[in-house]
Amino acid sequence: MTRGQANLRRQSGAQAVYELMRAKIISGEFRPGARLTEPELASTLGVSRTPVREALRLLIAEGLVDQLPTGGSRVTPLDLADIRRVYDIRARLEGLLARDACTRMTQPDLDALARLIDLMHRLRGDETEVLRIGREFHARIAEIAENRWCDQLLHQIRGHVDRYRSLSTREPGRPDLAVAEHQAIYEALASGDPERAEQAMRVHVEQSATSAAQAAGAVPS
Amino acid sequence: MTRGQANLRRQSGAQAVYELMRAKIISGEFRPGARLTEPELASTLGVSRTPVREALRLLIAEGLVDQLPTGGSRVTPLDLADIRRVYDIRARLEGLLARDACTRMTQPDLDALARLIDLMHRLRGDETEVLRIGREFHARIAEIAENRWCDQLLHQIRGHVDRYRSLSTREPGRPDLAVAEHQAIYEALASGDPERAEQAMRVHVEQSATSAAQAAGAVPS
DNA sequence: GCACTATTGAATACAAGTACCCACGGCGTT
């Protein structure tokens, strides 16, 4: 300690710029391949180049922005053939998370997951609600696993996954299937077999991949 | 090519600072938990705060540097209990890479790998040489797989893995075992069965994990 | 081929915030 503190709790401008740009890239508001220049972004966002620069660096490291050989940068173009690739990675990372969660889980944790599964069954008709609960289910598992590095990598991969997801206006409609898969993950976790938990999660994510690939592939533009 | 190309820009400045600091953290020259301040780093490295800042941001995003709640930053402390975690991740990412490589591989690719395996057998006695060839073997597989995202994540995880590795002065001496494992990976690739290739690679990395955990755990100081 | 322009990279200057240090005063104890 030295004295200086930076207001970490308050979101710094650079962090805000990063999150904003990331969201815009993922949502597609910043189109794939769109050219990005620091001065323009800075003036658009009403800040100086400095925070923009930092945000850009992070986005480049994350792979959401490409640095052109000429020196400029652009939103990383999307290649439909890569959907499978990012989902393959996600499947393994989330699978590992499920495995870790399985070994660290306590009874209350399991109960909480059971409640989510129950909710999912009862709201089976409401697709968006099922999706929301599904996300919470995954988040809960990540929380239980307490695997900092896996979380970190997953955050990055999820960015890419979500880019492809946002290509199709509608989520792949496979509500019943999703419920069944989550149920399977829950049962695997409850069984206490880490290998089985990892497998169940992997299968689930890979199923999502298939749906997403179909949905994205069917999109005109 | 005669005149300065754009890549000169990439190498100098912030990128250089990033790579230097990263190497120092991995090697342990920057001790775990050591406090890092921008002005001090800047004056030490003979540059201004700006490139230091950018490098720090990347290292923070990578998890090699922690941002303290108070605002400062420090080299992320090492927790021996996490060795298994980072290796688990690496095992799955490298496994996936092996799988992808298996499906994309051409005969010349396979031949190149065969040459490496052959070399490894012939230099079986020279531990450092076996290690070098092992690294090249993995690099070649990554090259064949052409999985940009996997590479990117692996780069990050490898940073953490190498930090733990550098804890033990000597590499875990299991040369024959390593040769056998690489041989197994090669055979799996040659068989053309992606699942088998992934498994072989995963087993190999997990074996390394066990050795590394023992070596790091046995370190006196 | 040359000048111009636009953009990035680096350095410096400026603003803001917080923890540490120390001095001071009140209070309890001897």
Add this chain to the structure above:
DNA sequence: AACGCCGTGGGTACTTGTATTCAATAGTGC
């Protein structure tokens, strides 16, 4: 009554975050 301890308050110093300025380079139009 004197001495010491504790809590508090302000000043200081160090650090981060942002803006601005300067330099260099590549691309473009004439």
